Amino acid sequence: MMPVMIDESCDIHSVNTPYDQDDEQIAKLRSLLISPEQVEIATIKERLNDPVVHAEEVSRVLAEAVVIRASKDEKLAQALLPTIEKAIRNSIRKDPKFLANAIFPIIGPAIRKSIAESIRAMTQSLNETLAYSFSWQGMKWRMESIRTGKPFAEIVLLHTLIYSVEQIFLIHKETGLLLHHVSAVSSGIKDADMVSGMLSAIQDFVHDSFGVDEKNELERFNVGEYAVWIEAGQQTALAAVIKGNAPEGLNLTFIEALENIEFEQSQTLLDFSGDPAPFATSKHHLEACLLQARQNFKKTGDKIVNVAKTGGKEKKLGVYVSSWWVIIAVVLAYLLLIMFLFVIVF
Amino acid sequence: MSIETDNLLKKKVCMLGAFSVGKTSLVRRYVDNIFSEKYQTTIGVKIDKKIVEVEGKQLAFILWDLAGKDGIVDLRTSYLRGASGYLLVVDKTRTNTLQIAIDIQKTVRENLGNIPFIALINKWDLEGKWDIGEEVITDLRTKGWDVIKTSAKTKQSVDEAFKALGSKMIYQDK
Numbered sequence: 001m002m003p004v005m006i007d008e009s010c011d012i013h014s015v016n017t018p019y020d021q022d023d024e025q026i027a028k029l030r031s032l033l034i035s036p037e038q039v040e041i042a043t044i045k046e047r048l049n050d051p052v053v054h055a056e057e058v059s060r061v062l063a064e065a066v067v068i069r070a071s072k073d074e075k076l077a078q079a080l081l082p083t084i085e086k087a088i089r090n091s092i093r094k095d096p097k098f099l100a101n102a103i104f105p106i107i108g109p110a111i112r113k114s115i116a117e118s119i120r121a122m123t124q125s126l127n128e129t130l131a132y133s134f135s136w137q138g139m140k141w142r143m144e145s146i147r148t149g150k151p152f153a154e155i156v157l158l159h160t161l162i163y164s165v166e167q168i169f170l171i172h173k174e175t176g177l178l179l180h181h182v183s184a185v186s187s188g189i190k191d192a193d194m195v196s197g198m199l200s201a202i203q204d205f206v207h208d209s210f211g212v213d214e215k216n217e218l219e220r221f222n223v224g225e226y227a228v229w230i231e232a233g234q235q236t237a238l239a240a241v242i243k244g245n246a247p248e249g250l251n252l253t254f255i256e257a258l259e260n261i262e263f264e265q266s267q268t269l270l271d272f273s274g275d276p277a278p279f280a281t282s283k284h285h286l287e288a289c290l291l292q293a294r295q296n297f298k299k300t301g302d303k304i305v306n307v308a309k310t311g312g313k314e315k316k317l318g319v320y321v322s323s324w325w326v327i328i329a330v331v332l333a334y335l336l337l338i339m340f341l342f343v344i345v346f
Numbered sequence: 347m348s349i350e351t352d353n354l355l356k357k358k359v360c361m362l363g364a365f366s367v368g369k370t371s372l373v374r375r376y377v378d379n380i381f382s383e384k385y386q387t388t389i390g391v392k393i394d395k396k397i398v399e400v401e402g403k404q405l406a407f408i409l410w411d412l413a414g415k416d417g418i419v420d421l422r423t424s425y426l427r428g429a430s431g432y433l434l435v436v437d438k439t440r441t442n443t444l445q446i447a448i449d450i451q452k453t454v455r456e457n458l459g460n461i462p463f464i465a466l467i468n469k470w471d472l473e474g475k476w477d478i479g480e481e482v483i484t485d486l487r488t489k490g491w492d493v494i495k496t497s498a499k500t501k502q503s504v505d506e507a508f509k510a511l512g513s514k515m516i517y518q519d520k
Contacts, residue, residue: 172428174427174428175358175408175427175428175429175430176358176408176410176428177356177357177358177408177428178356190380191378191380191395193356193395193406193408194378194379194380194381194393194394194395194408195380196408197358197393197408197410198381198385198393201389201391201393201410201425202389204422204424204425204427205389205390205391207424208422208424273430273519274355274356274357274430275355275356276353276354276356277353
């Protein structure tokens with residue numbers, strides 16, 4: 001085979017072969033065909049690589065994306081929680097006044113209401129103490145107070161704290177529709193939907209008839225041994241049907257339940273158009289309000305006062321012995337001893 | 347015995363109309379009630395409940411049966427708040443009840459906007475005493491009112507009226 005001889009002085013690229021001409025034409029054709037796409041790809045690359053441009057792009061859809069994700073599950077809220085907590089902590093550290101001013105409109109009325117409730121509870125306790133001070137029952141309880149070492153007011157409270165929260169209605173304030181209902185009793189429950197409507201109608205009736213401001217609600221009414229306590233939130237109201245003599249301060253439990261429900265269901269309440277199903281998830285808050293305090297008399301004569309969730313686990317508040325026989329026996333023993341000593345001495 | 351409505355869509359519906367047009371008679375046979383009619387003369391409203399089936403879906407109407415008044419000034423507008431729809435009852439034997447119904451409809455529109463309603467021309471069974479002519483009903487329909495002829499006595503079209511209102515309210519929700 002003959003060796004190929006290459007001329008060194010000859011520039012291989014300068015030679016316009018038919019193949020080179022084809023390449024150029026193909027390059028031109030390619031440029032004509034895909035040049036717009038290439039420009040577009042370059043722009044996209046620039047957008048992705050440039051943080052300013054990228055941020056601008058994300059900002060256009062951020063609000064909508066947050067709304068969509070928040071409506072699907074709780075993950076967005078969970079993800080944002082540590083950041084928000086940290087931001088609040090930093091804000092307080094930086095300038096506590098700023099946040100204090102922001103929450104003042106909410107916290108002010110809450111504190112006022114709490115103080116008013118505390119004073120009302122204290123007044124009732126004092127009234128009960130005075131009422132029982134000079135009666136035969138009062139004398140018995142005073143003896144009990146001395147014997148057990150408990151304050152008299154506490155003894156009075158223990159004896160009078162007998163009540164049972166039998167039903168709780170969660171009502172949508174604007175429509176009067178029942179959102180959820182829980183009951184500790186199975187018999188004698190009238191149609192809860194209609195009762196809920198009627199309670200709302202009575203509330204409206206009171207406003208109209210007495211010219212009461214919309215912000216002030218009918219809070220309580222008593223019928224025989226039953227009392228109905230109504231606590232109003234922003235969009236919902238909680239009505240409790242209580243049998244017996246409930247202590248002041250019980251409404252704090254109702255207020256707490258109402259606040260929790262309104263917080264958890266804020267979006268559902270805003271979108272409410274008559275569907276009560278989502279409120280079934282708030283059942284545990286309402287069940288926590290089905291409290292009762294009762295007085296048991298055991299065969300031994302011991303008294304036990306319990307505060308318990310109906311059907312739930314009982315919590316013992318106090319046990320104290322009231323066996324009069326023990327006292328009489330001790331007194332007799334003393335008398336016998338004195339007589340015995342008297343006989344020996346004289 | 348109350349009907350379980352925990353999972354049903356609930357709607358507040360008002361029964362409106364002049365005094366003695368037969369609102370309460372219209373619903374008496376068709377609804378669940380636990381409250382006495384004396385509530386209407388005391389607090390001015392009575393609450394009843396009716397389950398209506400619309401497009402294969404059950405709806406619980408919580409009916410606020412407002413006491414009928416002869417003058418619009420007496421209508422307690424606070425009882426209307428939050429209503430999703432209403433039935434406007436007219437007595438076919440008394441023309442003045444129609445004018446009161448028109449005034450009531452205006453008041454409701456001012457308070458709640460254009461919420462669905464059905465006008466019921468009641469006492470259709472009292473043929474000899476008719477006071478409202480067919481042309482008046484045609485006029486109302488021209489105005490865009492949905493008018494249904496009813497009779498509590500013969501049960502004419504009462505259920506149909508509830509269903510028609512239910513359909514309108516569901517359509518409104520969409």
